[in-house]
Amino acid sequence: MPGTEVPSEPRDGRSAGPAPSQEMLRGTPVAGSIAPGLPVYGTAPGARDSAPERAPDGVRAAGSRPRDRAPACGDPERGSPDGGAPDTMGPMTAVSPSEPAAQSPARSRVSRRVAAIAESATLAVDAKAKALKAAGKPVIGFGAGEPDFPTPDYVVEAAVAACRQPAMHRYTPAGGLPVLKEAIVAKTARDSGLALTPAQVLVTNGGKQAVYEAFAAMLDPGDEVLVPAPYWTTYPEAIRLAGGVPVPVVADEESGYLVSVAQLEAARTERTKVLLFVSPSNPTGAVYPPDQVEAIGRWAAETGLWVLTDEIYEHLTYGGATAPSMPVLVPELADRCVVVNGVAKTYAMTGWRVGWIAGPADVVKAATNLQSHATSNVANVSQAAAVAALTGDLSAVDEMRTAFDRRRKTIVSMLREIPGVACPEPQGAFYVYPSVKALLGRPINGRTASSSAEFAEIVLEEAEVAVVPGEAFGTPGYVRMSYALGDDDLAEGVGRLQRLLGSAG
Numbered sequence: 001m002p003g004t005e006v007p008s009e010p011r012d013g014r015s016a017g018p019a020p021s022q023e024m025l026r027g028t029p030v031a032g033s034i035a036p037g038l039p040v041y042g043t044a045p046g047a048r049d050s051a052p053e054r055a056p057d058g059v060r061a062a063g064s065r066p067r068d069r070a071p072a073c074g075d076p077e078r079g080s081p082d083g084g085a086p087d088t089m090g091p092m093t094a095v096s097p098s099e100p101a102a103q104s105p106a107r108s109r110v111s112r113r114v115a116a117i118a119e120s121a122t123l124a125v126d127a128k129a130k131a132l133k134a135a136g137k138p139v140i141g142f143g144a145g146e147p148d149f150p151t152p153d154y155v156v157e158a159a160v161a162a163c164r165q166p167a168m169h170r171y172t173p174a175g176g177l178p179v180l181k182e183a184i185v186a187k188t189a190r191d192s193g194l195a196l197t198p199a200q201v202l203v204t205n206g207g208k209q210a211v212y213e214a215f216a217a218m219l220d221p222g223d224e225v226l227v228p229a230p231y232w233t234t235y236p237e238a239i240r241l242a243g244g245v246p247v248p249v250v251a252d253e254e255s256g257y258l259v260s261v262a263q264l265e266a267a268r269t270e271r272t273k274v275l276l277f278v279s280p281s282n283p284t285g286a287v288y289p290p291d292q293v294e295a296i297g298r299w300a301a302e303t304g305l306w307v308l309t310d311e312i313y314e315h316l317t318y319g320g321a322t323a324p325s326m327p328v329l330v331p332e333l334a335d336r337c338v339v340v341n342g343v344a345k346t347y348a349m350t351g352w353r354v355g356w357i358a359g360p361a362d363v364v365k366a367a368t369n370l371q372s373h374a375t376s377n378v379a380n381v382s383q384a385a386a387v388a389a390l391t392g393d394l395s396a397v398d399e400m401r402t403a404f405d406r407r408r409k410t411i412v413s414m415l416r417e418i419p420g421v422a423c424p425e426p427q428g429a430f431y432v433y434p435s436v437k438a439l440l441g442r443p444i445n446g447r448t449a450s451s452s453a454e455f456a457e458i459v460l461e462e463a464e465v466a467v468v469p470g471e472a473f474g475t476p477g478y479v480r481m482s483y484a485l486g487d488d489d490l491a492e493g494v495g496r497l498q499r500l501l502g503s504a505g
């Protein structure tokens, strides 16, 4: 593995302590990890180990014609190119009189690329709600995208045991502990029916880093990515940081927030390289039926697109909905399909920061090289916890799913009682995404919201209820509410909205 540092000897001459569990550091043979009978991932004809996948002039799908560009996502002017705040502080260190002209004050203090990144709106709402709560306000937060349950005991115990192993105090392979990669291979075969080898897996600092590194490994400057909207707020930022251009493809509540092949095809241009796909979805909770997953996957395969499919909510589906893995339904796509996943949502492990990329070996190798310079290995203790989670059964998520399903029904029926709120019933994840368009421009406690962002502000100040405005997800006029909070808080919070908004108009 390139870029790894695994000290074989204690470097400071001290004893390494009791023999570490070498199982943690040992891999098993690659061939033995392919479950028989499963579609084999990333072995389509032409799959190569590390050669570039496409000509530098961009993907040009067979038969596709150059077209006008679809509108790009977000405002290209967003974020001051000069980094926002005026330079009033002066330099941190003395500048020599012979400073080259290139260091003129016109130069940005913060790089334009990074200055253009918006703060994560979901984390910002959550932070504001937590700060108000800490100040003694009885705020009820529907902002956070995390289960309210503690991590299961057996996972915590595995982490405690790992803490005591000196081998876990050291650098380990940048791409992930071999034992965790094996666990991911086995879990993916078990849950999705997709065959992987450990060389097709990169363990990352959460699904977020997986998304960022996957785009960084796939995109060249100017490559377009089709992003079904409403979208999770991080996707466009990760795409832009990687030099790509996010192109939103909007689906509203009429279509259950599901984009169609026709919509995707209409947005495709000669610059389109990747389709982003997520089911169940954050922020809508929408789940694509299997035949639609297959139709979209076939279209991507036929048009020569790559797919990044985010499966982080795979186990959180309700009412008989299922979330099959696209490369399993469309095996011919596997060589151009990158799966993102993680333990955060399934095992209530948001704070442990373990996710992964599974995909063609060349992309995974490139992303691993990137990670080896950016962050190295994910914290070993967290990786050990993830091994316990993935090799254990799914009973903890079964229990959480039952609670989420109960809360989903409660929140949908309570929101539907509010005049002006239109709330489709989500089939997955733990979010509802109601439209509040009918409430805009109408007085709420003597105040008027002209946008969902203002609506969220009024609701926070007047009812002490935190929701995330649709602006964060590319579709103003909606709010996202997470129902991963206790039943009593949920009923109290939506009750406050009913009282506040019941009088609107």
Ligand code: PMP
Pocket (backbone or CB within 6 Å): 145, 205, 206, 207, 208, 209, 232, 278, 281, 282, 310, 312, 342, 343, 344, 350, 353, 354, 355
């Ligand atoms: N993908 C989606 C769709 C998500 O909602 C999230 C978390 N909000 C992630 C990926 C990343 O999760 P984490 O980094 O906590 O593993």
